[in-house]
Amino acid sequence: xxxxxxxxxxxxxxxxxxxxxxxxxxxxxxxxxxxxxxxxxxxxxxxxxxxxxxxxxxxxxxxxxxxxxxxxxxxxxxxxxxxxxxxxxxxxxxxxxxxxxxxxxx
Numbered sequence: 001x002x003x004x005x006x007x008x009x010x011x012x013x014x015x016x017x018x019x020x021x022x023x024x025x026x027x028x029x030x031x032x033x034x035x036x037x038x039x040x041x042x043x044x045x046x047x048x049x050x051x052x053x054x055x056x057x058x059x060x061x062x063x064x065x066x067x068x069x070x071x072x073x074x075x076x077x078x079x080x081x082x083x084x085x086x087x088x089x090x091x092x093x094x095x096x097x098x099x100x101x102x103x104x105x106x
Contacts, residue, residue, distance in 0.1 A: 027057070027060075027095065027097070028095040028096070029053055029095075029096070032052075032056055032092065032094075032096055033052065035087075035090075035091040035094065035095060036052055036087065039087045039091070041084070041088075053096075055088060056088060056091060056092040056095075056096045057092075057096060059076065059088060059092040059093075059096075059097075060092055060093075060096050062076075063093070063097060063103065064097070064100075067100070068103070069104060072103075073085065073089065076088070090104060
């Protein structure tokens with residue numbers, strides 16, 4: 001009986017963490033917008049801020065589906081603005097989906 005309780009407790013803990021077994025931090029939208037602002041991105045308008053956050057969350061979705069830094073950068077780099085790509089990628093991972101921080105170069 002004790003073994004069954006341990007298995008149930010472990011299963012409940014895994015479910016509480018999510019299907020992947022990885023705890024996900026809450027996104028820090030304000031930190032993300034501040035990061036963009038500090039790096040010269042224009043985020044002083046509500047509409048632009050919302051669009052920037054949505055773009056950052058889309059970057060997180062790319063990481064979630066690929067778990068590959070090379071894939072994400074290739075997808076984002078098509079617009080030819082590498083500085084913007086770097087700022088948004090680092091900011092997104094740092095503030096919106098830190099669980100993928102291990103994929104960024106240190």
